[in-house]
Amino acid sequence: MKRLRWQVALRAITAIAGGYALTALMSATLAVLALTFGMARVDAALTGMLASFACYCAIIVWSFGAATLARLWGSLAVATALLWVVRAVVAALA
């Protein structure tokens, strides 16, 4: 029971805070990508924002659905690193 509580707490924090941070990163990266591929600046920003809630929802669902915490954090870390690199590269090229 106590272990379950810890699981719930850690997953909830990961989902809410981690999920928001990762979503923000995804949203910004998508916007930069869209801009690089020729979309108007204002549209690129709108695209990034519109897609964000679906992404946030997916991360929250995954936060509770992942089999283990290690797998959850591992996957989120990989996604963060990937997005970070993409954003940095694209921003440098632009």
Next chain:
Amino acid sequence: MFPAGGGWRQTMAWLHTWTGLLAGWLLLVMCLTGSAAYYRDEISLWMQPAWHAGVAARATADGQREAARFALAHLQHTAPQADSWIIDLPQPRKPYTEISWTSARGQELGPGAGRPGGNFESATLDGAGRLLPAARDTRGGGFFAVFHFTLHYLPVRWGRWITSIATMVMLVALVSGVITHRRFFADFFTFRPGKGQRSWLDAHNALAVLALPYHAMICYSGLATLMLLTMPAAVNQLYPDNRGDFVRAALPQAPPLVAASGRPALLADTGPVLEQAYARWDGSLATRLTVQRPNDAAARYIVQRNEAERLSSERQSLVFDGVVGTMIDGGGTARSSATPSEASPLGTAAAASTASINAAAAAAAPASAASTVAASVAAPSVAEPSAAAASAAAQTRNTLVGLHLGHFADPLLRALLFSCGLGACGLMGTGVLLWTVKARLRPRPPAGLRLAESLNLVTLAALPAAMAGYFWLNRLLPDTMARRAAAEIDGFFMLWGMLAVAALAWPSRRMWMVQLLLGAALFAALPVLNLVTAPADAHVALLDIGTGMVAATDAGLLLCGALLGWAGWRLRPRVGAP
């Protein structure tokens, strides 16, 4: 697997339960008041009984041209020296012409009194060009619309954040609910009434499955209307130094007030101006005619397109020379200048510091010709080339906001949207009821059960009764009362609060029945109250006020009463009842 050994589906069921409990009651409140907001114009008209006797103006090209002529004549007489005039032309759901004007040039302006537009004065004309009695001080149906995302008493940002978070939780609950659900299509046809818990589950599933597209749409579009506040990362990335640039590009502002030349000149006739606009829009009607610097050589007419005929909430406007009457800008888009009268549904809330949030949220938010506008962010030039079609992203966003607001809907579709809104309330209501019914069956009922049962009552029975009470207060508070509009709203919360206290103290089956029947009686008596408190000449007009809007609203209120009455009647004490 988490939690404790279940499979993926069990995990999703767990997530669905907890997200539902976390946000369900708040979502119910938002959903009920938001559904009422589909009828904000109808409610607002109902709440101005002194206007019911007026001659309804026709929402046609001819009707609008005539209305504009009446309005101009009145404004020339009342405020010939104003900086600008705003004429809100008759619409299918607004049978009168609202005119407003800034105080005259050189005249000391009165305090803005917190109104979004500041120093506006306004009046209303009927279809025969007669001045209607001064508007009763009320927020009308706009209160429900604004409350459902601001929660009224909270600071400007708080309410929007809280409702956005609740909506995000709803999205998670929807997704996890669908994953949990194994017999998606079979549940179209499954309903086993009178079987307690099983019946609630059947109803919950049927409501979810039948209107799932609506639930998903209203949820996601709700998030999209406030996304500049809640999810600004993309804007911060692309507009790191000046977020204002994005706001101006995505939500073009009204053409700034032109400078007066100081040379008097006669205004061009409005008829041909509107005619050009209708032709340009393939017959679409206009919603607002703004006159900048009337009676000056620099005068401008700005005609805004009627958004009600289109799905997207994007607004288009045309700019005309006010003296010659020729079109100078056919492409630009413009956000309406600050509305002096009622708060726009998603914007407003005053507070200058939140201008950008409001702009993002504003129902008015247009973003057509985004690329063109983006190029001329700093100084929106008046002579923009004709409009490129709005880009896909802007179009998507405008469509989402348009869907959420439902301005486009004709009466039948509006009724369907309202039913879907009630369906969403039913979905959430059966969800929270299902939880309490199941929890009560456990050998050791959980600690929060009593609170949950009370909250069910507060949202499902007390809130509708309080909403009916708001209509009563509109008619019973004296016209001359100070802060009258605020008093109506305070009264609504006081009534809801009292019923809530009673519900928290005695969350019994009898309390359910009493509060449901109270709401039913309050709603059902509203048509009578309307008859009794409207001025005598309004009675004659009740049935033939052009659109029959007031009579239809009465019928709708009666229907709400019948619905609550049916629910309450089912809970009457019976021998051998469960």
